[in-house]
Amino acid sequence: MLTVEEREEIEAKLSDYPNTQAVAIEAMLIIQRREGWVSDEKLRDLAEILRLSVANLDGVATFYNLIRRRPVGRHVALVCDSVSCWIMGSDRMRDHLCSRLGTPVGGTTSDGQFTLLPIVCLGACDHAPAMMIDGTLHEDLNEQKIEEILTQYT
Template sequence: MLSPEERHEIEEELERYPTKRAVSIDALRIVQRRRGWVSDEALRDVAELLEVSVDEMDSVATFYNLIFRKPVGRHVIMVCDSVSCWIMGYDRIREHLTKRLGIQLGETTPDGRFTLLPIVCLGTCDHAPAMMVDQHLHRDLSPEKIDGILAEYP
């Protein structure tokens, strides 16, 4: 069931669009912000509230890169794999992250602390390579710098 806070936030969004369906993406993001991901149950609840079929809602949820349909760790690392970061050493950054965390891209550490995902260009190409951890952007990365960054996310 959606919490009263989630419902309230979604209803606020409804005032900004002429149709209920238009709020789909905002609503999924609202749910995910509080729960980390969008479960089947949450998806059904959002679909019901916005009067969209569950299948249609899922087709939207699975289309967008930032909506997670599987559980994620406490912190989500999104490492940029696009062209400027690739030129500036993405392979080394990815290798360091996978070695340090002991997981591959798309996986979560066994202790549930980190999920590691690739992301498209983060729009900070003059400071490549770059990654985001949760809501924070980290730039001009080097393997040494990464260890210090990871320590900031217990």
């Protein structure tokens, strides 16, 4: 079931657009903000309040990489793998994160704390390599800095 808050936040968005289809993407992001992903159950509820089919919504959901249809850890780390970060050693940072957390890219740690996902250019190329955890940008990464960052989240 969608919570009252989710429903209110989604309904507040309706006035920004001429129809309910246009709210679909932002509505899914609203749902995801609380649980980290969009479950089948929530998707069905959303389809009902937007008067759209579940298939339509799932078609939209699966197009966009920031909408997640599977559960994630408590924190989501997005590691940039685009060109400027690659030149500045993002492969090494990614490998370090994987071994430090004990999960491959695309996986979640066994304690459910972190999900590690690849991301395209975060627009922080002058401070590469970069990653983003739960919407906060972390720049000029090196092994030591990664240690400091991880302690903030555990």
